[in-house]
Amino acid sequence: SAAAAWWQNAVVYQIYPRSFADSDADGIGDLQGIIEHLDHLAQLGADVLWLSPVYPSPHADNGYDISDYQGIDPLFGTLADFDRLLAAVHERGMKLIMDLVVNHTSDEHPWFTASRDGGPTGPKRDWYIWRPPRPGVEPGTPGAEPNNWGSFFSGPTWTRDEASGEYYLHLFARKQPDLNWENPEVRQAVHAMMRWWLDRGVDGFRMDVINLVSKDPALPDGPVPPGARHGDGSASYVCGPRIHEFLAEMHREVFAGYPRRLLTVGEMPDVTVEEARRFTDPANRELDMVFQFEHVSLDSGPGGKFDPRPLRLTDLKASLGRWQTGLAGTGWNSLYWNNHDQARAVSRFGDDSPEYRTRSAALLATVLHLHRGTPYVYQGEELGMANAPFTAIGDFRDIESLNHYREQVAAGADPEQVLTALRARSRDNARTPMQWDATDHGGFTTGTPWIAVNPDHRTVNAKAQLADPGSVFHHYRRLIELRHTEPAVTHGDFRMLHPDDERIYAFTRHHAAGGTELLVLANVSGEPVETTVPDGWAGTETLLTNVADAAPLTSPHTLQPWEARIHRRA
Ligand code: ISL
Numbered sequence: 001s002a003a004a005a006w007w008q009n010a011v012v013y014q015i016y017p018r019s020f021a022d023s024d025a026d027g028i029g030d031l032q033g034i035i036e037h038l039d040h041l042a043q044l045g046a047d048v049l050w051l052s053p054v055y056p057s058p059h060a061d062n063g064y065d066i067s068d069y070q071g072i073d074p075l076f077g078t079l080a081d082f083d084r085l086l087a088a089v090h091e092r093g094m095k096l097i098m099d100l101v102v103n104h105t106s107d108e109h110p111w112f113t114a115s116r117d118g119g120p121t122g123p124k125r126d127w128y129i130w131r132p133p134r135p136g137v138e139p140g141t142p143g144a145e146p147n148n149w150g151s152f153f154s155g156p157t158w159t160r161d162e163a164s165g166e167y168y169l170h171l172f173a174r175k176q177p178d179l180n181w182e183n184p185e186v187r188q189a190v191h192a193m194m195r196w197w198l199d200r201g202v203d204g205f206r207m208d209v210i211n212l213v214s215k216d217p218a219l220p221d222g223p224v225p226p227g228a229r230h231g232d233g234s235a236s237y238v239c240g241p242r243i244h245e246f247l248a249e250m251h252r253e254v255f256a257g258y259p260r261r262l263l264t265v266g267e268m269p270d271v272t273v274e275e276a277r278r279f280t281d282p283a284n285r286e287l288d289m290v291f292q293f294e295h296v297s298l299d300s301g302p303g304g305k306f307d308p309r310p311l312r313l314t315d316l317k318a319s320l321g322r323w324q325t326g327l328a329g330t331g332w333n334s335l336y337w338n339n340h341d342q343a344r345a346v347s348r349f350g351d352d353s354p355e356y357r358t359r360s361a362a363l364l365a366t367v368l369h370l371h372r373g374t375p376y377v378y379q380g381e382e383l384g385m386a387n388a389p390f391t392a393i394g395d396f397r398d399i400e401s402l403n404h405y406r407e408q409v410a411a412g413a414d415p416e417q418v419l420t421a422l423r424a425r426s427r428d429n430a431r432t433p434m435q436w437d438a439t440d441h442g443g444f445t446t447g448t449p450w451i452a453v454n455p456d457h458r459t460v461n462a463k464a465q466l467a468d469p470g471s472v473f474h475h476y477r478r479l480i481e482l483r484h485t486e487p488a489v490t491h492g493d494f495r496m497l498h499p500d501d502e503r504i505y506a507f508t509r510h511h512a513a514g515g516t517e518l519l520v521l522a523n524v525s526g527e528p529v530e531t532t533v534p535d536g537w538a539g540t541e542t543l544l545t546n547v548a549d550a551a552p553l554t555s556p557h558t559l560q561p562w563e564a565r566i567h568r569r570a
Pocket of ligand 1: 061064065101152172208209267269305340341400427
């Protein structure tokens with residue numbers, strides 16, 4: 001097998017720049033704010049910073065709608081600020097990866113305006129996906145779209161250009177037209193842009209919805225799920241016909257040209273274990289790892305993410321366990337509970353009440369970080385930041401939430417019920433500003449924040465947690481330190497225990513080469529639970545726990561509410 005890559009025992013910290021730290025009082029985070037807080041990442045022990053998009057953008061989707069791939073939005077700073085940030089990251093021995101958003105651009109990108117304004121025969125027309133209206137339906141009326149697909153952000157995936165009468169495809173918002181990856185000029189332009197950033201010194205890319213870039217050019221109608229307004233086109237674009245070819249080509253044209261080892265991680269909605277193994281098998285030279293979505297979909301009903309239901313621990317273990325087994329030996333997992341698109345883990349999978357907030361946040365971290373793969377920490381997760389107390393629709397900012405609300409209410413839904421779902425699942429839960437201290441606006445800004453700071457910043461903030469050895473922050477720091485010092489965390493084989501237990505999450509990590517084995521035991525409930533302990537583990541060394549008074553391990557053993565512990569034996 002290939003030599004271990006540096007990112008196998010690394011931990012990645014994600015920054016959503018808009019909500020991290022505002023240095024110029026405009027209420028929006030910026031690059032200088034990040035520079036001023038880099039020591040926070042260093043104190044945590046993070047190895048890599050993943051920066052969500054900072055490129056020029058109309059911000060219809062907070063920067064995931066890019067109008068210039070080779071610049072910095074003035075909201076965030078300048079290219080000179082970016083170079084200073086990159087140097088400051090490297091000075092601390094960390095690496096920096098950029099967000100690569102190339103399934104779509106902004107409709108204000110010059111590529112798109114040229115494609116649109118040049119008309120059907122223009123030289124850049126084929127850089128995007130244009131189609132005439134459906135024959136036999138009055139153009140511009142509902143149903144005249146070239147196919148029946150629904151967008152990720154509500155409504156059809158097609159918008160009509162009045163001048164030519166044709167429609168362009170957008171899997172996301174109408175201000176996010178999809179690039180046509182069938183056109184080799186598009187791919188070459190993307191590769192050139194990637195080389196430009198790598199030549200500037202960045203250490204890799206997180207690739208936005210990269211498994212959606214290859215579409216079946218026939219763009220056939222999709223099945224309409226019961227109760228849905230639009231067809232589901234995913235069979236035509238999730239891991240589409242040429243996706244492996246495109247990623248292997250990108251590897252050849254871009255990554256293979258750099259002697260230093262980069263980090264590439266593909267965000268892949270609906271990817272299967274089998275596909276993920278193929279993407280991440282080093283022999284295929286495609287990607288280092290992927291973000292899969294199975295474990296963050298288990299608590300959704302048939303209506304999708306805004307149809308929340310309780311998570312069954314047995315489902316979570318079956319899913320994560322299958323990914324552990326499925327990528328063992330060949331591929332590599334990305335491990336995450338949180339990012340800028342997900343509700344806060346402590347509120348969603350733990351217990352954010354004052355009694356169990358710290359303990360359940362630390363339990364979730366323990367379980368995740370001890371799986372085999374590279375863990376990702378999303379800003380504020382290391383503080384146990386919780387969902388926001390949104391009251392009215394005016395408190396929300398995210399295009400996905402606002403479109404969903406408008407669509408549902410227009411269709412006759414009860415606004416209060418729609419709000420209840422948004423409170424549980426809106427991406428804005430992840431986007432409230434970082435809580436640095438107990439002062440007004442949490443030390444995020446001295447101006448007016450673009451979205452309200454969670455009022456719990458008076459007690460939950462970085463300053464208080466750095467001073468408290470029992471804090472969520474210090475638990476994350478110890479977990480990261482353990483990964484850096486104990487090879488079994490990175491390399492050990494994973495074996496799930498008690499798969500049918502509704503409250504206990506338990507597994508071992510056996511590292512034959514190091515002669516060590518780890519045992520992780522976690523009580524994912526607010527009640528004490530007695531559990532059996534495998535032979536030979538009673539009395540072994542406790543490496544880390546989230547309770548102050550952890551008793552020596554017995555067999556059987558009673559775990560306190562939300563208790564998690566890691567044991568080691570030789
Ligand atoms: O958040 C989601 C579920 O509600 C996903 O559908 C999400 O849109 C999907 O995971 C893709 O996310 C990425 O691409 C989007 C952008 O809005 C997200 O922020 C980004 O992470 C379009 O660029």
